[in-house]
Amino acid sequence: MTSTICWHCHQLAQMVCPDENVNGTPYYGGQHIPAFPDWRFSADADWDKNKSLLIFSCANCGFPNIAEVETSEAECTLGYDPENHIIRWLPIQPMGKVYSNAPEDIASMASEVHKCHEIGADRAAVILARSVMEGIVANQEEVPSKKKLYERIEDLKRAGKITSRTADAATAIRLCGNDYVHNVLEQVDREYTEIVVKILDSVIDDLYSNPSLVSQAMEYANRRRQAQQEKSNGTNR
Incomplete structure (x- = not known):
């Protein structure tokens, strides 16, 4: 079976043909997958005759x-x-990205930002990335x-709250966002948007994900050291 969001x-679920057996139970509601366009009525000369739209049922909700x-x-x-x-599946349901260590x-x-990029709303992705950057800066300010x-951004760098690399990344996002806020009719290159999204992820990694991973590693190392010390003390008794 195939699956999609x-x-x-909004769940990742199996997509089932209308006449497909589910859990061994036969279904007699249909003998084929409904296909569109219906060529009895379609007058779209631009539609590729090798392409069809087929309807599947979501095994989670039935829609x-x-x-x-x-x-x-x-x-x-x-x-x-x-x-x-x-x-592809229609309608498109973007997945976004989970940032488990960043503020909610x-x-x-x-x-x-990721969802905008996934559906091709690249202008929105770039502009929103700038807003996220402003939110991150506000979060870092005392x-x-x-x-x-x-x-x-410069104040945070001078105060040692962010590294020079993170400051440069934040500045790049700021400039990209500003460009399209003030030039809204300009087309946004998809590859350009992808770079902006990656830079944003790198900033979030630097400020939230990496410190959290380091803390987890240190906590694990301390537990291991304590366990070894307790084991050693028990052996020496």
Whole structure:
């Protein structure tokens, strides 16, 4: 069985053909997968005749999900397994990204950046990344500041709250976001957006993920050392 994120229940679930047996129970509601467009009525000359839209059922909630499949004329004639020909699922349900060590509000916004990028909303992703960066800066500041963002980034660097590399990454995101805030009609290159998203992730790693991993490693090392010491003390008795 194939699976995807269902647009309705938002869960990663199996997508089942309408006439497919589920858990060994036969289903007699249909004899084939409904396919669209219906060529009896379709007048779209631009639609690729080798592509079809097939309706599957979400095994978690039962709602329909649409798979776009592409096959050759020979495969259509001889028969084929649609699951092996799926190009994409519609509607698109972006997954985002989980930032388990970042503050909840920052993690939520950063995940939205990924979702924007996943669905091709690259302009939104770049602009939102700048907003996330501003939220991160505010989170690192001991006292709220009304200075401009570039000044606040420099203040954090001088205070040793962020490294020079993190400050450079924050500045890059700020400049990219500013560019498209003030030039909203400009097209955003997808590769450019991907770089911005990666830089944002690197900042979150530097400030939240890596320190947390170091703390976990130190805690583990201390537990090991304590256990070994207790074992040694017990042996010497």
